[in-house]
Amino acid sequence: MDLKSNHCSPILTDPIPISQPRLGIHDSLLPYSSTGVFSQGPFLTISWKNPGLLDDVLSTSWLDAMKSSSPRNISKYNGNDFSSNEVDVVYRNWMLKYPSALTSIEHIVNNTKGKRLALFLDYDGTLSPIVDNPDHAFMSNAMRSAVRNVAKYIPTAIISGRSREKVRKFVGLKELYYAGSHGMDIMGPVQPPADHTTEIKEGNLYQPASEFLPMINEVFVSLVETTKNIKGAKVENNKFCVSVHYRNVDEKSWKTVAEYVQDVLKHYPRLRLTHGRMVLEIRPVLEWDKGKAVEFLLESLGLSNCDDVLPIYVGDDRTDEDAFKFLRERNHGYGILVTPAPKESNAYYSLRDPSEVMEFINSLVMHKKSVP
Numbered sequence: 001m002d003l004k005s006n007h008c009s010p011i012l013t014d015p016i017p018i019s020q021p022r023l024g025i026h027d028s029l030l031p032y033s034s035t036g037v038f039s040q041g042p043f044l045t046i047s048w049k050n051p052g053l054l055d056d057v058l059s060t061s062w063l064d065a066m067k068s069s070s071p072r073n074i075s076k077y078n079g080n081d082f083s084s085n086e087v088d089v090v091y092r093n094w095m096l097k098y099p100s101a102l103t104s105i106e107h108i109v110n111n112t113k114g115k116r117l118a119l120f121l122d123y124d125g126t127l128s129p130i131v132d133n134p135d136h137a138f139m140s141n142a143m144r145s146a147v148r149n150v151a152k153y154i155p156t157a158i159i160s161g162r163s164r165e166k167v168r169k170f171v172g173l174k175e176l177y178y179a180g181s182h183g184m185d186i187m188g189p190v191q192p193p194a195d196h197t198t199e200i201k202e203g204n205l206y207q208p209a210s211e212f213l214p215m216i217n218e219v220f221v222s223l224v225e226t227t228k229n230i231k232g233a234k235v236e237n238n239k240f241c242v243s244v245h246y247r248n249v250d251e252k253s254w255k256t257v258a259e260y261v262q263d264v265l266k267h268y269p270r271l272r273l274t275h276g277r278m279v280l281e282i283r284p285v286l287e288w289d290k291g292k293a294v295e296f297l298l299e300s301l302g303l304s305n306c307d308d309v310l311p312i313y314v315g316d317d318r319t320d321e322d323a324f325k326f327l328r329e330r331n332h333g334y335g336i337l338v339t340p341a342p343k344e345s346n347a348y349y350s351l352r353d354p355s356e357v358m359e360f361i362n363s364l365v366m367h368k369k370s371v372p
């Protein structure tokens, strides 16, 4: 499988117009200038991220990006401010474009007729609620049992920004496939099991960014050191990427966090910066993301045929947009955005929060039970 030649565009687009100001960003923080391509493993050709494109953090003001990444800002949409009474109206209007996956369940399952489903789930903000301490982002037992149930009927994978080991520990289910580090660490199947009721044997490990491991570790150590005096800052080692959390940092010090990250990154032109929910994420400049991980897993599971497979991807964050985009560009399956606030997305449907995600998963199970 040569991902470059597939239907999925190799170019990561930036939702923020490039004409927006880039405040004081050192040139060396721009994506790596090599146009080189390297191959790894029997299937994949991976290219470096296109040097002409900018990451979201680099293409807008640091502080604006940091502020807008907060789900607390639910009163802002398309640059307008809304009172809390108006928020609900705005959300309901927004749902005309991104209907609820719950109220659309009939439509979704009708489209699955004669097709096999594949389910991809993000972790933080999708299966577990967003909490202040990333080490305490536990999913509920009810959610765990919903996910366990659905995996009996539908091949199910977790695709997370966290390290694969960590997210697997949080989820605690052997019946699933796991991709960590935004898809850069995938445990693919040895052979897809005949049914999905059995424990999945640890299969082929796919780590397209393995050569970056020492560099990521260096950056992790360096950022732990430089941010240690910023109250509330937390640096998380996600194996092939590093997360710098500022959720618990006083807003007055957000700029300092951004500057420290920028200072460290100046020394690593082969790393790039993206932005999650109150987190700055440092990762290799590879053209590899959650969309590519979905494609890889569909291929390894023997589910890449668009005619008889319907993938569903549920996620809440900007990094999940890569997966939504992959599905939309292939006109294949559905992206479902989890958000309590209106935002533009490549998803087709929406859900408000993890409790609605659980309801949706349970509805899929009910459907599978009634129509085997």
Ligand SMILES: O=P(O)(O)OC[C@H]1O[C@H](O[C@H]2O[C@H](CO)[C@@H](O)[C@H](O)[C@H]2O)[C@H](O)[C@@H](O)[C@@H]1O
Pocket: 122, 123, 124, 125, 129, 130, 131, 132, 133, 134, 135, 137, 159, 160, 161, 162, 236, 238, 243, 245, 247, 276, 277, 278, 279, 281, 317, 319
């Ligand atoms: O791809 P995901 O599974 O959604 O992981 C993305 C990041 O999630 C975690 O951070 C986010 O959730 C935390 C716990 O609720 C929250 O405190 C933080 O503000 C959020 O950004 C995780 O800690 C990161 O490493 C992941 O990259």
